[in-house]
Amino acid sequence: MDKKENKRFYLIREDVLPESVVKTLQIKEVLKNNPSLSIFEAVKQFDLSRSAFYKYRDTIFPIDEKLEETREFTLILYVNDIIGMLAEVLNTLSKLNLSVLTIHQSIPMDGRATITLSLDGKDTDLEIDEVMESLKMIEHISNVELISMTI
Structure with a gap:
């Protein structure tokens, strides 16, 4: 890929990631929480090679880590068309x-209808999945999906 081209990003569930990528995420978290720990000690603790850690460390990150920086995301809600539905969502x-x-x-x-919402979550401590679950609890909402986020 030409270095001038934009890189493409994907959302992917953790359970389908290769073990070395998951371990890299775990090591990054341990290093973040314990700055006195060396990379050598951390990779040894998780039985991962340093080369694998260095290969992935700058390319993989949890969604919520990036959201701490921006906290903007877009959801689509699938709803029954009833009076007051939008008002209840906004409330x-x-x-x-x-x-x-x-x-x-x-x-x-x-x-049936859809409601697409771009949201700013800088004033909440909730993670995206917690927001989605809260919206799913509203009667007459059949599904909530994350469709984009600002990184």
Whole structure:
């Protein structure tokens, strides 16, 4: 790949990552929490080679670590078309200390609609999955998906 080209990013669940990548994430966390620990000691503790650690350390990071820097993300909610649905969603977001940056509600079809929300979470301590679970608890929301985030 040409170095001038943009790098592509993916969201991927931890359970499908290779063991060396998961260990790299664990080592980064240990080093972050214990600055006196050397990289040599940390990789030895997790039975990973230093070369594997150095290969992945600058290319893999938890979503929430990057969100600490920006805290902006976009969700899509699949909802039943009932009066007051959007108001209930906005009320819940307010209680979670989230700011709405943009909002779009689709035209309902067959009693269903989508609500797309770009949110700023700098004033909340919640992680994305906790926000999504809180929204899923609202009656008449069938699903919530993360569709983008600012990194």
